[in-house]
Amino acid sequence: MNTIYVGIGEFAVSKDPDQVIKTMALGSCVAVMLNDKATKCAGLLHVALPDSSINLKRAQEKPGSFADTGVPELLKAMRRCGWDGKGRLVVKLAGGASIMDPNNTFNIGKRNILAVKKTLWAYRLGAIGEDLAGTISRSVTLFVETGKCTISSPGRGEWEI
Amino acid sequence: MNLPPAIEAQIRDIPMISEVATKLLNIVANPKHSVKNVVTVIEQDVYLTARIIRVANSAAFNRGNEITSIQRAVLHLGESFVTGIAIKTSTGEMLTGELEGYDSPEGELWRHCLQAAFAAREVAKLSKGRVMPDQAYTAGLLMDVGMAIMSGHISKHSVEIIRRLDSGEHADFTEMERDTIGVDHAQVGWELAAHWTLPESLAIGIRDHHHPSRAPEEYRPLVYALHIADLIARMAGFGVGSEALQYSLDEGYLAYYRLDSKNISELMLVVMDEFSKVERSLFS
Numbered sequence: 001m002n003t004i005y006v007g008i009g010e011f012a013v014s015k016d017p018d019q020v021i022k023t024m025a026l027g028s029c030v031a032v033m034l035n036d037k038a039t040k041c042a043g044l045l046h047v048a049l050p051d052s053s054i055n056l057k058r059a060q061e062k063p064g065s066f067a068d069t070g071v072p073e074l075l076k077a078m079r080r081c082g083w084d085g086k087g088r089l090v091v092k093l094a095g096g097a098s099i100m101d102p103n104n105t106f107n108i109g110k111r112n113i114l115a116v117k118k119t120l121w122a123y124r125l126g127a128i129g130e131d132l133a134g135t136i137s138r139s140v141t142l143f144v145e146t147g148k149c150t151i152s153s154p155g156r157g158e159w160e161i
Numbered sequence: 162m163n164l165p166p167a168i169e170a171q172i173r174d175i176p177m178i179s180e181v182a183t184k185l186l187n188i189v190a191n192p193k194h195s196v197k198n199v200v201t202v203i204e205q206d207v208y209l210t211a212r213i214i215r216v217a218n219s220a221a222f223n224r225g226n227e228i229t230s231i232q233r234a235v236l237h238l239g240e241s242f243v244t245g246i247a248i249k250t251s252t253g254e255m256l257t258g259e260l261e262g263y264d265s266p267e268g269e270l271w272r273h274c275l276q277a278a279f280a281a282r283e284v285a286k287l288s289k290g291r292v293m294p295d296q297a298y299t300a301g302l303l304m305d306v307g308m309a310i311m312s313g314h315i316s317k318h319s320v321e322i323i324r325r326l327d328s329g330e331h332a333d334f335t336e337m338e339r340d341t342i343g344v345d346h347a348q349v350g351w352e353l354a355a356h357w358t359l360p361e362s363l364a365i366g367i368r369d370h371h372h373p374s375r376a377p378e379e380y381r382p383l384v385y386a387l388h389i390a391d392l393i394a395r396m397a398g399f400g401v402g403s404e405a406l407q408y409s410l411d412e413g414y415l416a417y418y419r420l421d422s423k424n425i426s427e428l429m430l431v432v433m434d435e436f437s438k439v440e441r442s443l444f445s
Binding site: 024048049050051058097100102103104105154 | 264319320327333395398399403405408412420421423425426430433437
């Protein structure tokens with residue numbers, strides 16, 4: 001299997017059954033995994049922050065950085081990959097960890113989760129599998145052929161969502 | 162807090178940080194230093210001079226004229242960055258090796274150190290002159306150095322530690338370290354800083370970065386900058402390993418820094434961009 005690595009604020013799509021798409025060390029970032037069963041097309045986005053209004057220039061240059069610009073770009077990429085825009089996409093989410101902050105000022109993770117879900121809802125999409133929040137760092141592997149999605153975290157092994 | 166004898170013995174056996182790196186750390190910690198002081202010290206070390214010039218000419222930093230003098234290289238890269246190269250060169254594999262006790266792969270601690278250093282420099286810029294950004298950068302690079310020593314001592318407890326962490330037994334990972342082996346990585350880093358005779362501001366930054374309210378008042382602006390920087394690096398994905406974001410925020414930072422969620426998001430973007438720019442040249 002060859003691997004496509006997705007960095008922070010990046011996304012990738014593929015329909016090569018011999019590929020996996022990976023993103024590492026999510027921290028407070030959120031990964032959005034999509035899979036179109038009809039075309040066997042899969043995509044993964046690594047969102048860093050909830051809202052593009054803090055840096056519109058960056059949103060243009062690297063839209064995957066933000067939930068509100070990244071999700072639409074991932075969906076466009078899925079269309080270019082073969083998804084017809086109507087078929088049911090399987091959506092899974094991971095990440096969004098937070099430190100202990102009683103006032104939530106530092107809780108980017110929680111805001112990322114909400115922003116990603118809100119943007120997906122605007123497209124009538126909701127996740128069927130998720131591993132979100134908490135304090136652990138997660139890495140994600142998406143198998144293009146099957147849409148299988150595994151999570152790993154230091155010291156905690158690997159599991160499927 | 163008394164050190165367990167095995168950790169005390171290990172620290173005693175750790176080679177001294179190079180004389181050049183120690184001098185650079187002392188110079189950068191002094192508000193009255195000049196670039197000339199930095200250059201004069203670096204020139205004493207031929208290997209370090211060559212490495213700094215090589216980095217200054219790498220694709221990440223230079224797309225124009227070739228840099229051949231150490232003075233130009235220091236001006237081009239910045240004093241704090243050059244000091245970071247000296248620390249990495251001087252500490253060998255200590256900051257770059259695998260940390261078995263934290264289930265952290267090779268290079269991950271150094272990535273965290275670098276991200277935290279960038280974040281500390283950016284937070285210091287918001288201190289209204291109370292913290293020198295270069296000083297915050299070098300302290301950020303070293304604040305988690307104690308983890309490199311702790312790793313071998315907590316590794317035999319790591320399964321139990323994760324079970325207890327995940328059951329919510331301790332809110333903060335340093336509590337778990339103290340509960341398990343009697344000392345935390347910040348205290349161990351402080352002892353190493355004393356062994357290396359690092360400047361006091363750096364040593365206190367290392368010791369108190371998870372509990373900045375414990376620092377003497379005069380050092381709190383720096384130590385709170387480090388505290389925030391450490392958490393930002395962890396949120397950005399560069400936690401060290403199994404403990405990741407298992408740390409508590411000390412809200413005393415509000416006395417020194419007016420930060421809201423927008424500032425924090427902006428800081429994260431700057432740190433991510435700075436890191437991706439330098440990662441390749443510093444890991445080569």
